[in-house]
Amino acid sequence: MAGFLQQVINGLSLGSIYALIALGYTMVYGIIQLINFAHGDILMVGAYIGFFAVVYLKLNIWWAFIIAMAGASLLGVIIERVAYKPLRNAPRLAALITAIGMSLLLENGGLMILGTDIRSYPVGTITNKQLPLSFLGIQLTATTLQLLILAVTVVMMIILQYIVHYTWTGKAMRAVSYDRDAARLMGINVDETISVTFALGSAFAAVAGILLGLYYNTIQPLMGIMPGLKAFVAAVIGGIGLIPGAMLGGFALGVFETMVSGYWSSKMRDPIVFILLILILLLKPAGLLGRNNTEKV
Amino acid sequence: MTKVQFSRKNFFALAGALLVYFIIASLLSTGMISKFQEINLMMLGINIILAVSLNLIVGFTGQLALGHAGFMAVGAYVAAVLTLKLHQPFLLAIIAGAVAAAIAGLIIGLPTLRLKGDYLAIATLGFGEIIKGLANNINYIGGAAGMIGIPRLTNWTWVYLMMVVTIIVTVNFINSTHGRACIAIRENEIAAETMGINTTYYKVLAFAMGAFFAGIAGALYAHYFYLIQPTTFTFFRSFDILVMVVFGGLGSITGSIIAAAGITITNAALQDLAVLRMVIYALLLIVIMVFRPQGLMGTGEFTLDRWMPKRGEAGGSAGN
Amino acid sequence: MALLETRGLTISFGGLMAVANVDLHLEPGELVGLIGPNGAGKTTIFNLLTGVYHPTRGEIIFNGRSLVGLKPYQITQRGIARTFQNIRLFGELHVLDNIRIAYHWHSRYRVIDAVLRLPSYHRGEAEILSRSKELMRIFKLESYQNEKAKNLPYGEQRRLEIARALAARPRLLLLDEPAAGMNPQETKELMALINWVRQEFDLTILLIEHDMSLVMGICERIYVLDYGQVIAEGPPEAIRNNERVIEAYLGQEVNGVAPQGGKS
Structure with a gap:
């Protein structure tokens, strides 16, 4: 039992990173129906910006988060403007290929500029200690890093919920994702709203990137x-x-993956994750929280 | 009644195909083609097989699939097991690899074809990752280390023959009522269904046929490069093939052929640039998509008809 | 024996009864209209008849056999073809191919025949081609043969859709607003065409239409639908003077029709 709960704790911290990345994916998909394959690589760029902020600018981790978020947001907006915007009315496949092309560009550009060296955040970037936890009398441990990851994720999610539901920008985002043309007619600046969505999603990716770098203690250009x-x-x-789907999916996947590694084999982890994906798509094609809508005839 | 016509067009096509074969075969035998060029020549043929077969699924039937490398992997592994471990003849290995890949196509096709668009794309991507992951876990086929020492049985004759067979079968299929059924699904699935087309059947058929030829390509690949590993068949391999199809034009066989050849040759030419090559490739990809999203050929074909006086009307090759 | 019969046909979407207890009855060779205000459930009935939707309750008997649970393509193969309210042509394909595709399920040759170009392939293709050309001739679409369907004028697109439906060689043809977007002259020609194909192809036709002059002009019998229920049924004369129908249409099209009714 203790072992199982320990896996849940480990899974939740990995899952919160997935959830942060998934939020960006889902926001972009929600607003322009594009699988932004470059999203994982924006994460990598964010992780490097954070790294350089800590190592060369000698900033603490919080400033690193902020600078990385700003840098990644800018990158996300530029990518959207340069590569995706011209294809908004082109065949979906063209946009998808462009997204994958952008992903390849960031990865290989990263390899070219940064080399294949594996870097890691300097020791002491955060104080990482084992903390004893007691849950219903069962002794468990969590690291301060795990708690940090969880805390940062929860805070980010609250901020996002606030933005999406209680600000004018959030309202515009929801309107554009619901019906772009109608939103335009209502006087919403669609291009700007899409840019904001990319900026937000990329900022989340940057946070996830730094957390991932701390979690695995490595960063490299293909990490995303x-x-x-x-x-x-x-x-x-x-x-x-x-958005709630991305959070739920992220946490669920993190826990599931940790369980597969812990109780079966870490080599089976990736194939099992994709088998789970296909099973869910077959049983509930629109996802756990999605509603199936049929095409109107 | 019509009889099988061996038209002037068919004659020129056959003559042209034979001519290309013999020219390259003689260049190879006289050593005019370097080792490096030979590798790329084989890759060119294999890529054409892959692109044409994926075009059947994505371009003609309109089903966005991102797991073609998975089918290729099935063909490569099954064929390699047959020659390396069971000492069977190459032809049998190719056929077994292709059939196994087609069965994989059926297995993935039957349940997932209810999915559309991006969902299908992600399911097939997942399928490719599953195949890779399973290969990683099966010790009989070498696990992560892969299979080493596969006999080099693939030569120019095999590659060329299989390439020509793939193209002919695909073209003949597309230009039939069955191929038109696939195209109808791409154009409007609901209308196709109300025209009496069993859409599930044709989607699965397209998947199985496409997978069959990808399996052949995998078998040829394995028996040329001596070594196959799970990482040979990543998502990026699938993506490369998709790029060829989209560059050439969805639903254009000649486009796929030209694009597969063009990309293979460009890749070879930029070989020395190492990682810069991938940066250039990625940039080109983005630029081409932004400026010509419909691909090189659109859905059009580059045909001999363009260069020959027309006899009869389009589609009237059967005479009437 | 009736060609098509529905008994208690019902479908509800999340509690909303889009079609409720509809009993239709079509004899072979009839030309029947299905009218009603917007949202009355007309197209939903077509979708039920063609298997796009499955009924919540009720029976659909076509030619003595139940259609409930069959897929759209199976229903087409039993002999029902349709057109769509929002035209669903294969827009990127040539007119000829649009029609050839509809002949698909009548073609006898197999995939292997096509791949190996066996004689049965050539025979089958020649037959499909000649039948398609015949249909194009009948529908005066020959000049558009190698034109993409989406480039055709609107009226021609509607005609092509009917031609394509006929290529499936149905016994029952369902036309969903065939005259939508046509001018009076085109509508008149369409009426003549519908009448003519009914004779020529020995068809039974059920049509949805908002253009009352067309419905009243060619239909032998009319069903009126309102809120998913049949509120009236009978020959055009009776429908025109039916109080419930006038009530259902009050403030709508009948205002435009009533004076015509007065004239006739």
Whole structure:
């Protein structure tokens, strides 16, 4: 039992990182129906910005978060403007290919500029201690890093919920994702709203990137590929385009993955995740929280 | 009654195909083609098989699939097991690899084809990852280390023959009532269904056929490069093939052929640039998509008809 | 024996009864209209008849056999073809291919025949081609043969959709607002065409239409639908003077029709 609960704790901290990435995926998908394959690589850029802020600018981790968020937001907006905006009315496949092309560009550009070296955040970037926890009399441990990840994620999610539901920008985002043309007619600046969505999603990715770098204690130019893919799976599992779906999917996937590694084999982790994805798509094609809508004839 | 016509067009096509084969075969035998060029020549043929077969699924039937490398992997592994471990002849290995890939196509096709668009894309991507992950976990086929020492049985004759077979079968299929059924599904699935087309059947058929030829490509690949590993067949491999199809034009066989050749040759030419090559590739990808999203050929074909005086009307090759 | 009969046909979407207890009855060779205000459930009935939706309750008997639970393509193969309110042509394909596709399920040759180009392929293709050309001739679409369907003028697109439906060689043809968007002259020609194909192809036709002059002009019998229920049924004369119908349409199209009714 203690072992199981320990896995849940580990899974939740990994899952919160997935959830942060999945939020960006799902927001972008919700607003322009594009699988932004470059999202995982924006995460990588965010992780590097944070790294350089800590190592060269000698800033603390909180400033690193803020600078990385700003940098990633800018990158996200530029990518959208340069590569995706011209294709908004082109065939979906063209936009998808462009997104994958952008992903390849960031990865290989990263390899070219940063090299294949694996870097890690300097020791002491955060104080990482084992904390004893007691749950219903069962002794467990959590690290301060795990708690930090969880706390940061929860705070980010609250901020996002606030933005989406209680600000004018959030209202505009929801309107554009519901019906772009109608939103335009209502006087909403659609381009700007899409840019804001990219900026927000990318900022979330940057946070996830730094957390991921701390969690695995490594950063490298290809670090975003697998977490990006997994987070997209999480978004689909929860119901793509739905913010609560991305959160639920992220946490669920993190816990599930940790369980598979812990109780079966870490080599089976990735295939099982994708089998889970396909099963969920078959049983509930619109995801756990999604509603199936049929095409109107 | 009509009889099988061996028209002037068919004759020129056959003559042209034979001519290309013999020219390259003689260049190879006289050593005019370097080792490096030979590798790329084989890749060119294999890529054409992959692109044409994926075009059947994505371009003609309109089903966005991102797992073609998975089918290729099935063909490669099954064929390699047959030759390396069971000492069977190459032809049998190719056929077994292709059939196994087609069965994989059926397995993935039957349940997932209820999904549409992006959902299908992500399911097929997941399928490709599952195949890769399973290969990683099966020790009999080498696990993560892969299979080493596969006999080099693939040569120019095999590659060319399989390429021509793939193209002919696909073209003949597309230009039939069955191929038109697939195209109808791409154009408007609901209308296709109300025209009496069993859409599920044709989607699965397209998947199985596409997977079959991807399996052939995998078998050829495995028996040329001596080594296959799970990482040979990543998502990026699938994506590369998709890029060829989209560049060439969805639903254009000649487009796929030209794009597959173009991309393979460009890749070879930029070989020395290492990682810069991938940056250039990515940039080109974005630029081409932004400026020509419909691909090189659109849905059009580059045909001999353009260069020959027309006899009869379009679609009237059967005479009437 | 009736060609088509529905008994208690009902479908509800999340509690809303879009079609409620509808009993239709079509004899072979009849030309029947289905009218009603917007949202009355007319197209939903077509979707039920063609298997796009499955009924919550009720029976659909076509040619003595139940259609409930069949897929759209199976229903087409039993002999029902349709057109769509919002035209659903294969827009990127040539007119000829639009029609050839509809012949699909009548073609006898197999995939292997096509791949190997066996004689049965050539025979089958020649037959499809000649039948398609015949249909294009009948519908005066020959000049558009190699034109993309989406580039056709609107009226021609409607005609092509009917031609395509006929290529499936149905016994029952369902036309969903065939005259929508047509001018009076085109509508008149369409009426003549519908009448003519009914004779020529030995068809039974059920049509949804808002253009009352068309419905009253060619239908032998009319069902009036309101809120998913049949509120009246009978020959055009009776429908025109039916109080419930006038009530249902009050403030709507009948205002435009009533004076015509007075004239006739």
